Amino acid sequence: MIASSSSIQRSHTFLKVLLSLIIPLLGIRLLGFINILPTQGWTREILLRAQDGVTIFLGIMIEAVPFLLLGVVVSALMGVYVKEEVLLKYLPRNRFLLLILLSFIGAVFPVCECGNIPVARRLILKGLPVAGAITFLLAAPVINPVVLLSTWAAFSFDTRIVFYRFGFTLLIAVTVGFLFSFNRKQEEFLQEETLLLCEHSGNFTSSKSFKEKMSRALHIIYTEFFEMGQILVLGAAIAALTQTLVPREVLLKLGQGPILSIISLMILAFVISICSTVDAFFALSYANTFTNGSLLAFLVFGPMMDIKSTLMMLTTFKVKTVIWIIILSAQLTLLLTLFLNLRIG
Amino acid sequence: MKPFFTKHRIDFLILGGYGVYLIYGYFTQILQFYIHPSYFTLTLWAGIFLVGVVILGLTWNHAGAADELDPHHPESEDSLRSGVAYLLILLPLAMGFLLPPQPLSLATANQRGVDFNNLTISRDEGKTVQFYRNTEEFTIKDWIKLFNTDPEPQHHVGKKVKVIGFVFRRDDNLPKDSFLLSRFVVTCCAVDARPIGLPVRYDAHQELEEGSWVEVQGTWDVGELAGKRTNFIRPVQVVKTQRPAQPYLY
Numbered sequence: 001m002i003a004s005s006s007s008i009q010r011s012h013t014f015l016k017v018l019l020s021l022i023i024p025l026l027g028i029r030l031l032g033f034i035n036i037l038p039t040q041g042w043t044r045e046i047l048l049r050a051q052d053g054v055t056i057f058l059g060i061m062i063e064a065v066p067f068l069l070l071g072v073v074v075s076a077l078m079g080v081y082v083k084e085e086v087l088l089k090y091l092p093r094n095r096f097l098l099l100i101l102l103s104f105i106g107a108v109f110p111v112c113e114c115g116n117i118p119v120a121r122r123l124i125l126k127g128l129p130v131a132g133a134i135t136f137l138l139a140a141p142v143i144n145p146v147v148l149l150s151t152w153a154a155f156s157f158d159t160r161i162v163f164y165r166f167g168f169t170l171l172i173a174v175t176v177g178f179l180f181s182f183n184r185k186q187e188e189f190l191q192e193e194t195l196l197l198c199e200h201s202g203n204f205t206s207s208k209s210f211k212e213k214m215s216r217a218l219h220i221i222y223t224e225f226f227e228m229g230q231i232l233v234l235g236a237a238i239a240a241l242t243q244t245l246v247p248r249e250v251l252l253k254l255g256q257g258p259i260l261s262i263i264s265l266m267i268l269a270f271v272i273s274i275c276s277t278v279d280a281f282f283a284l285s286y287a288n289t290f291t292n293g294s295l296l297a298f299l300v301f302g303p304m305m306d307i308k309s310t311l312m313m314l315t316t317f318k319v320k321t322v323i324w325i326i327i328l329s330a331q332l333t334l335l336l337t338l339f340l341n342l343r344i345g
Numbered sequence: 346m347k348p349f350f351t352k353h354r355i356d357f358l359i360l361g362g363y364g365v366y367l368i369y370g371y372f373t374q375i376l377q378f379y380i381h382p383s384y385f386t387l388t389l390w391a392g393i394f395l396v397g398v399v400i401l402g403l404t405w406n407h408a409g410a411a412d413e414l415d416p417h418h419p420e421s422e423d424s425l426r427s428g429v430a431y432l433l434i435l436l437p438l439a440m441g442f443l444l445p446p447q448p449l450s451l452a453t454a455n456q457r458g459v460d461f462n463n464l465t466i467s468r469d470e471g472k473t474v475q476f477y478r479n480t481e482e483f484t485i486k487d488w489i490k491l492f493n494t495d496p497e498p499q500h501h502v503g504k505k506v507k508v509i510g511f512v513f514r515r516d517d518n519l520p521k522d523s524f525l526l527s528r529f530v531v532t533c534c535a536v537d538a539r540p541i542g543l544p545v546r547y548d549a550h551q552e553l554e555e556g557s558w559v560e561v562q563g564t565w566d567v568g569e570l571a572g573k574r575t576n577f578i579r580p581v582q583v584v585k586t587q588r589p590a591q592p593y594l595y
Contacts, residue, residue: 005549006347007348008346009424012348014355014427015350017428017435020432022439022443023438025439025443028444029443029445034509049452049456051447051452052450052453054379055379055446055447056449056453057440057450058379058437058535060534062367062370062379062388063533063536065363065391066367066387066388066390069394069395077481079534092537130567160376214405215405218398218401221398222360222398225524226356226359226430226434226516229363229433231433239536240536244452244453244456247458273536275533282532282533282537288440314420
């Protein structure tokens with residue numbers, strides 16, 4: 001077979017990138033071996049910062065990769081096994097019922113937020129309205145047994161937090177999805193490339209042998225892991241950079257008032273990008289110093305939106321759509337938790 | 346001529362690379378620099394699964410044959426764009442395999458600020474310290490939890506203490522003759538590591554390099570710190586030591 005010029009080009013690009021990563025990093029490693037790195041002064045401080053940045057970056061990646069993999073596998077299996085017609089037939093016609101049902105999908109597939117985007121996109125390819133996929137994306141990271149249990153474990157002294165977290169998330173996810181559902185042309189929310197995928201996704205579910213289905217599933221796993229993985233890397237890198245460069249105190253000193261405390265914890269949640277399964281334990285460390293409303297804002301808004309999930313959403317939705325999702329969910333979180341702060345303090 | 350790095354082989358390298366890295370991390374025990382131990386098994390399985398997927402993909406060759414006809418990747422590929430994509434996906438692999446793995450250092454402790462009271466972060470919150478244990482076995486975290494349960498400093502005076510941590514001095518509230526003996530507490534991964542520390546009153550502490558690991562043996566005493574009555578360690582012995590195999594507390 002004669003290879004096309006583009007596949008030769010791809011091979012060259014890959015090789016160039018590989019070498020341009022390996023050579024400098026090997027260089028750094030060798031410098032470390034011969035011990036000429038400074039042990040004192042500001043250069044050492046910078047080196048330590050850089051080293052910690054790498055540790056935090058790899059920490060986020062290692063933590064997220066198994067969940068990303070889980071999401072990609074669920075997406076691949078849905079890709080080859082769930083028939084479009086069947087899915088659409090069983091979904092309720094009523095808009096509200098549909099959105100509420102979609103909020104609870106996370107309870108069946110407990111996938112972390114990094115794994116949700118491939119699943120949501122697959123649902124869209126299978127014919128689900130975009131608004132429904134948005135509701136799923138916002139709700140699933142919180143409305144699943146693992147996350148609710150860990151919140152319960154962390155806030156065992158104040159179980160109201162668990163109920164508020166559940167209730168607010170459901171309310172916000174359904175409301176945002178409901179607002180998006182008014183647009184008749186749902187494809188307007190999507191990136192051009194997602195639309196292309198829609199046309200090409202084809203009918204792999206019907207009349208294919210097990211082996212053909214599996215090799216198709218493998219192909220989806222390869223492609224989506226690569227595609228989502230690179231965005232995850234970008235998100236993790238930005239999160240690690242902000243973590244090493246901006247002192248946490250700066251965010252935390254932003255405010256103690258009913259509104260400022262909420263806003264500062266929402267920004268913190270957006271920036272630090274930790275997984276929803278453990279963020280309750282993290283929020284716990286601020287329990288003494290922050291208002292209840294702001295803790296809830298952290299627990300509700302954080303799983304919906306953070307640096308890496310925003311970037312990953314951009315693979316599927318238009319920039320405008322993502323900005324609207326962020327604005328709507330942030331505003332609703334602010335309103336609901338502010339109400340809580342002013343009422344029960 | 347067919348180029349060596351076909352799309353199929355690149356996919357193989359990347360997915361396999363991630364799989365191998367996770368397995369390698371598990372068996373060389375470097376995972377503990379990055380994530381909480383409760384995720385170790387999950388990470389190992391993810392690694393095994395990735396390697397399995399790659400082996401399957403190689404044996405079922407027609408997945409590779411279909412690859413050149415793939416409609417999702419049109420032939421005219423933008424080389425800048427795919428270059429950036431490769432750079433991103435390979436970056437963690439290259440860093441993970443080539444850079445020396447290191448736990449978080451003093452720089453992060455400095456940036457996040459060391460807490461010497463008020464520890465409400467760990468997973469085993471609610472479980473109390475087992476007070477009947479020999480107090481010399483307490484970790485820094487156990488002590489802070491004990492102080493949270495019983496905040497009256499006078500109650501702890503005279504208790505024997507023996508703890509390992511790194512030297513931290515950059516806190517304006519610290520008196521000149523004291524340093525904080527610190528560790529990181531990790532809940533999920535290095536992102537959420539929080540530095541905690543116990544105050545040690547030790548005149549010769551300037552001889553200790555900031556960030557170096559020491560073992561402090563002594564008894565608890567009470568005094569003023571940042572305008573608050575609090576416990577501090579009066580050391581009998583301060584010995585330089587190696588970084589413990591498990592640098593974080595959980």
